[in-house]
Amino acid sequence: MHDQARAGYKSIALDIAQRIVSGELPENSKISGRSLLAGQYHVSPETIRKAMVLLKEEGIVAVSQGKEITIVSAVKAHEYISRNNYLKSVYSLKQEIQQLMAEKRGVDRKFEDLLSEIVEASDRLKNLKPYNPVELKIKPDTHVIGKTIAGLEFWQNTGATIIALRRGIHVSISPGPHVVLLENDVIVVVGDDAAHRKALQFLNMPL
Known part of the structure; x- marks a missing residue:
């Protein structure tokens, strides 16, 4: 079944x-609630009626007493789409940001735990324990x-030892000598x- 089968009247509107903006339903063309119902949306006539009432209130369609629907304004349809997509985008972005922040906190905690394990457990780094990872x-x-x-x-150039590399949400412990460094790593x-100062200066040298 089409995705619109479960859609509310606002989604159908x-x-x-x-479809009006795309030219599929041109201005001055006529449609019927029954054709929309049978042809695509698979919802009740009442849902289609509510969608038509909403579009009529927006000045996008006109509805005659015989329930014939006429497309009135593609411009109004475009304004309606822009307004609703903006509101939807703002909400979606807020949700996405909140999710990313939660993921980042989780990655940061994991990263700190891994670093602690490295410094505590690695025989190769026992003599470096007084030095804080940077x-x-x-x-x-x-x-x-x-x-x-x-x-x-x-x-050789800095005196500092690389013990880990984070690329996005992925962490590599003791990256090998053949690992290629990328922007934002x-x-x-x-x-x-x-050694910390030399490493910072070395990394910031321009091309």
């Missing part, structure tokens, strides 16, 4: 307005983008204060 973000237009960790000779390094 919006769909008809979109997150450094790869900025646009820097010389490191598109290059491997080995090719950059990162440790976040690397986690350990070392003394001087």
